[in-house]
Amino acid sequence: VPLHPEAVAFAGHYDYTIDVLAAYRPTGKGRVERQVTIVRDHVLAGRAFCSIEELDRAFLAWVPLRRKVTHRTHGEVIGVRARRDHQALRPVPSKPYRVVERHLRHVGKDCLVAFEANLYSVPATKVFHRQLVEVRTSAATVSLHATVPDSHGVTLLAIHPRAVGRGARIVDPDHWSALPDGHTRSTTSSREDHLPCHPRDRDREPSGSLRFLLARADAAKVEVGRRPLSVYDQISGISPFHTSPGPKDTT
Structure with a gap:
């Protein structure tokens, strides 16, 4: 039978087991509801009360009389059986259960x-x-x-x-506090002494091409050759386009 999670947690906190009553089994449920009928017939029937305190006094005066009666189900005196049951109970947890x-x-x-x-x-x-x-x-x-x-x-x-x-x-x-803060990660820098390298290569000066690839500042110092666009036209075989004809050669 599926139970509500809060009901299961409540039972676990106070250390008792939920015993679900089988369907169409009125005798099991009647044992619980019978107590309501007994109190109503022996304490409330034919009486009127002016306050809750008066009702409580009437109930407490009836309890000793009830505990002297022999129970018809287990055949024991109710007061004797109650004392033995109370001694078997475990102490109530110090912290109450909070419904959340x-x-x-x-x-x-x-x-x-x-x-x-x-x-x-x-x-x-x-x-x-x-x-x-x-x-x-x-x-x-x-x-x-x-x-x-x-x-x-x-x-x-x-x-x-x-x-x-x-x-x-x-x-x-x-x-x-246990999360990585990045201080152990390998990072690249413009300074040559921070370039990542293998331990066996630390004593050797890195080559120029490798230094330029790893350090952006050094790579920015590379002199780039400049040539006119006509050079690419000559390589591709395309003659340059002129907007106007030049002067004729008379020599």
């Missing part, structure tokens, strides 16, 4: 997660590009969780205050 909205989003290359037209950062050391994370939102905060717990069973990646409006970028600078 849950969404799935992908992590970008810059370790930012987009949600409602805003960006929130996650630690670069705990995520990778295109990783699917869960966004849990409340009225005041946005928490980002991994879909798979780590070795310590923790899924929380980051908590941010919820952005107001659209287009905001909420970033914790520590989340970007």
Whole structure:
């Protein structure tokens, strides 16, 4: 039976199992609803109350009488069975369960997660590009969780205050400390001492053609030969075009 994610998370937080009642099985559901009928018949029927406090006092006065009765299903005194059941219960978690909205989003290359037209950062050391994370939102905060717990069973990646409006970028600078800053990348420069070369070639002077190819400043100093366009006409066999005939040679 498909269950709502919030119902499953709530049951997991308080450590109990949801037992779904089979369809067309009125006896199972009746065990729960029967308690409503018992309270109504023994406490409320034929009485009027002026306040909630008066109703509570009437109910608390009836509870000891009810616990002395032998239950017809398990055959035990209700008060004795209740004490044993209470001793078997585990303590309530110190932190209450908070109902939040849950969404799935992908992590970008810059370790930012987009949600409602805003960006929130996650630690670069705990995520990778295109990783699917869960966004849990409340009225005041946005928490980002991994879909798979780590070795310590923790899924929380980051908590941010919820952005107001659209287009905001909420970033914790520590989340970007592991991102590359470019200082280890090979770059070209106009200075000869910054030219990239193999370690075994560091003691040798690079050739002129290689130096001109790698350094734009040096390449700009190359003297380029200049020749008239008529040279290309002679090479291609095309005679030059004249707009007017020249003077005749009389010699």
